[in-house]
Amino acid sequence: MEVIVSIGEKISECLAGPILRRARYLFCFKQFVRDVEKAKQELEGKLADMNKRKEEADRKTEEIMPSVKKWLGDVNAIFGDVQKLQQELEERGNKCFNVPLRYSLAKQMEDKAKQMMELKNNSSFEPFSQLIQLPGITYFSSEQFVDFNSRKSAYNRLLEAIKDGKNKMVGLYGMGGSGKTTLAKQVGKKVNELKLFEKVVIVVVSKSPNVHNIQQEIAEQISLKFEETSRLTRAQRLSLGLKNKKILIILDDVWSKLSFEDVGIPLNEGCCVLLTTRLRDVCLDMDCESIIELPILTEEDAWALFNMHANPTTISKNEFDSIGRKIVDECKGLPIAIVTVGSTLKRRGVRVWESTLQKLQRPLPLDVKDDFETLYAILQVSYDNLRSLLAQSLFLLCSMFPEDHEIHIEDLIRFGKGTLKLDDNIYTMEDARKEILITIEKLLDSSLLMHTDKQACVKMHDLVRDVALWVAKKQGQAILVNRDVVSRMLVKNETLKETKAISLWNLENNFKLSNQLYCPTLEILLLHSAGGFFEDLGGIESLKVLAALTFSFQWIHHIWTPIQWSMPQSIVSSLMNLHALCVRGIALGDISFLCQLKILEILDLRSSEFDELPAAIVHMKKLKLLDVFACRIKKSPLEVIEKCEQLDELYFWDGKSVITENFSLSRLKRYAICDSTFASLDPLLMDPPFLKYFDDCIEALRCLCIQGFKVSTLNSSMKDLIFRANCLWLKNCRWDHNDINSEIKHLGVSHCPDKRFIVDNLGTNFPQARQVFSHLITLRLTQMDSLEQVFQDSSIRCSLPKLQELHVAVCPKLTTILTHATVTSIPELRKLQIYSCENVKWLFSYSLTSHCPSLVELRIWDCLELESLIGEEVALGDRLLHDMQDNPCGNEAERAFLVVTAKSFKQLQNHEALMTLFLRLKHVEIKRSGRRMKVMFEVQVRGTLEGEESIEEPLKLNLCSLYLDDLAELEYIWKGPPQSVSLYRLEDVSLSKCPKSKNIFTFAIVTSLPELRTLEVVRCKEWEGIFCEESLKILSSSSNVCFPKLQNISISGSNKVKRLFTYSLAFHCPLLEGITIRDCSELESLVEEASHEDILLGFSN
Known part of the structure; x- marks a missing residue:
């Protein structure tokens, strides 16, 4: 008996652990619910941090590392699983007597909570991102290259010399201006197209070669970063970076022998150098194995x-x-x-x-x-x-x-x-x-x-x-531009006596211009340096322009460290005839002595650092232009600037000063004035908004970025600045469209919570309303909580004849973007971007589609209620475009982003004007939008479907790139009769997190992809393969190569795909270079075993 009891106790001990664990699933059910929610919230916080880092990487033109991409994909996937689990919990989990169900749900919640905690704990990635590879030689246009007969021989000889493989040095020489650079670029582009080298690099050497710059340009083009600073160590690093790589280096405009050892170019088995020069001797001195002359043009x-x-x-x-x-x-x-x-x-x-x-x-x-x-x-x-x-x-x-x-x-x-x-x-x-x-x-x-x-x-x-x-x-106006000049050569040098201008660029850090120049006729002194300039300077009493620069003029502001240089105050006596002073990117300290320059007209201190803007500047009556844009100023200069009534032009933004409502400068003709709050207006922008458009306004830039004002109560001068602005951003302001110039070019509005319409009909007469925004090029609407429409109703219909870009973000009450009821025409609209507008259902009214013929780029993110690109059903007999609310074909209605339909295919072709949007789009990106959308593009031709009509000529779409991400219900990208659509320009396709999509290429378009180059599929759970069964049948019977340029295929996280290719399909991809496959657990083989018919077809092809 004791033995039996002892055994029973032992059995109880062994069973207690598993039983208790299982009992927890039933009796601690709510705790599991709380654990899941807590883990989800913590992971959401970590995801938000990661997304901010990703946005920062995007701003720096960097791409995130594959491990980061996988982490983000795993997080989104598990959030989807948890959402389904929580939905099931709401629907069935409260049935307390269903013990197996509660047990199962609890166990799943425990697993998901653990997975989310693991993801949260494993979220440290270094490096996080890397620079996106630049386009290289393909960046250069071929417009200047004319294929003359007299050029064909040199072109072919160059190409053959490079293709030969034995020539490591190829020289192209000819007279200056004979077209050597243009021809070398064209050959480089052809070499790149033929994939003869991994990379084609081009560097301008020039008459006075700067080895440091040459090293830097080559390194940047092969994505190499220097930690070293000396020429020798950088050469060694560059040599290591080029070693054993197959790279064509084009050295353009070489004037004398260049030491490859000094630069760091190894002539190994991989590298080949093509140099262009005016002098044949240079080709001989550099031991070119093949030397080709570019002759002058023939008479013809x-x-x-x-x-x-x-x-x-x-x-x-x-x-x-x-x-x-x-x-x-x-x-x-x-x-x-x-x-x-x-x-x-x-x-x-x-x-x-x-x-x-x-x-x-x-x-x-x-x-x-x-x-x-x-x-x-x-x-x-x-x-x-x-x-x-x-x-x-x-x-x-x-x-x-x-x-x-x-x-x-x-x-x-x-x-x-x-x-x-x-x-x-x-x-x-x-x-x-x-x-x-x-x-x-x-x-x-x-x-x-x-x-x-x-x-x-x-x-x-x-x-x-x-x-x-x-x-x-x-003409006696000698200009000295020798960047290698030594400072002592400039002191009392008789040869400089007649010099009118001295321009010295890229000076060494230790360069110092000495005390006395003997240049009685010198009018311009231009110094470009990363170090100091001069300690004192005399003998330049005729000087009119002095420029001490660390960079050429630019608007885009980068994080910089101004070089330390105290401009000597004693120099003022030599500058009394100075008309323009430009000092950029320099820490100056006290600049009060500049006020002694009484006839100074231009004071340009852009991106410099100084203590304060001296009050005496008000008395410089000749001063017409003041540029303190992107300066670091210890004391706000606004109080002084406001008193400078003599100014014609003002450029001001310091990242900390706030423009007040009393700001007043009535005489300004050209200005860029930005409030400090715009430094953080957009997390993707480190600069004030619209900077990239400033260069379009060289003649008449008038930019104002302000916040927190009620325009109607401002002083007349401030109102005038607003009204005359052609580039305006209003943040948290109260205003009416009458406060804005009808000829404004760039308009941004943000954080105006009471604004229901950008233009309303209150107090507006009809004729004037037509002129509203008639010159607008860019319109940005951001975080407008109450915005319902851009325009209020049909009493205000305006044309937007010059609008090229429309950006709308975080406008939760907006349901449509543009309708024909309020906008008559947008003929120049090229780019449309919609972000986080949760209630937008469609973008264009049907009747407006034929009035926007130029739209080529469309980007939509986080618009879950989006139903279609086009809405507003219009009865026009045989409708060509509609939003699929009814069913013209008698099948079950499906949500489609863009659908084209007619009674016959011929009728479609005869009404191309009404299909402008469908045919002209080049770049489409849709992410986390249209939660009920099942089809992206669809063509429905009733006659064709019934066998009444054959298709002679397909519809030709201009689509070049298509990126679809996180579209939960998407089943089809293209749908329609065979050969009804030709995607003859499509190059890149990416499909990510579309769980219901089974294939990419349906039989409708499988034979119309001659330019397709890359194909990517990420985490599409139901995805079965690149082609549907009907497509495979068409491909197996086709004698034409269907994918002649396809180079790369990447598939990851798709567990239902069993094979990618059939035997016959390999024939259709002659240039395929790489296939990347990750996390495809059901994949059995890349190529399906060939049938007898496939083998025969392969031989016949």
């Missing part, structure tokens, strides 16, 4: 190029042929000469043409080397043809900037105002600005300046720059 090609640029409209055809042929002959086949001369003759009369020919035929100057005699003479003709003394002076001013430098137009205006010979009747900055801008256009039209990718910058071809410096010297 030269004449064709001249025709492209001269484009005569003011002379007869006979005169054009007679004189033009002779001019082209004098240009000796040099492209830059032909383009330059041809551009200067455009729209000129026959006398100018004859005069130009005579000048080209004159004897050449004796001081020009034989190699460049023709070109210098030709370019001087273009200079002479400018006729305007202002244009010639501005042309010479542009040569003060370094080779290949992108010259900001604002720098030309500020330096030019102080030194150029403007008309006597030009008194204001506004007049001077207009005159200089007109002159810049003349130089651009004459091809003496070039456009850049930046709208507010211009560039001077290095050969044109050489000619400008030669002309300046010949």
